[in-house]
Amino acid sequence: MATCERESSLDADIVSASVQANDFSAFFAVHRSIDRVFFNGAAAESSFRRLVLPQLERCSLNLVRLPSTSPAHAAQNYATKLAAWSAIVAVPISKPAQRIIAFLNFSPQINGPRR
Numbered sequence: 001m002a003t004c005e006r007e008s009s010l011d012a013d014i015v016s017a018s019v020q021a022n023d024f025s026a027f028f029a030v031h032r033s034i035d036r037v038f039f040n041g042a043a044a045e046s047s048f049r050r051l052v053l054p055q056l057e058r059c060s061l062n063l064v065r066l067p068s069t070s071p072a073h074a075a076q077n078y079a080t081k082l083a084a085w086s087a088i089v090a091v092p093i094s095k096p097a098q099r100i101i102a103f104l105n106f107s108p109q110i111n112g113p114r115r
Helices: 024-030 042-055 078-085
Strands: 003-005 036-040 062-066 102-104 109-111
Touching (some): 062 078
Parallel strands (some): 036 062
16 A cells, blocks of 8 residues: 555554555566465455555465554454465465565555644
8 A cells, every 4th residue: 555544553544535545556567476475464465455456467366364563453363364365475486586475564654633
């Protein structure tokens, strides 16, 4: 996410009409070997699916949601989160010099409250 408006650091406070996505079409055009995208929580995944995926010509990406690393997301303990996140390093890489794994975090530039 490039920018959005929200009054606090909570994802729930994001004003959905203010969300602007980064230019992933250009990013994936340059990095054609990316075949997996990992998301830091549900908000990152849903934003990508809603704002970015419809704009992509190439839709053969494997999209994987991982548990949020935010301390506010306490539904899972550290050990459970660590096990889930270890999936990234377990991904088989057939061409290490050509493979890039994208990791998306829901960390927009925060603009102040709407006036």
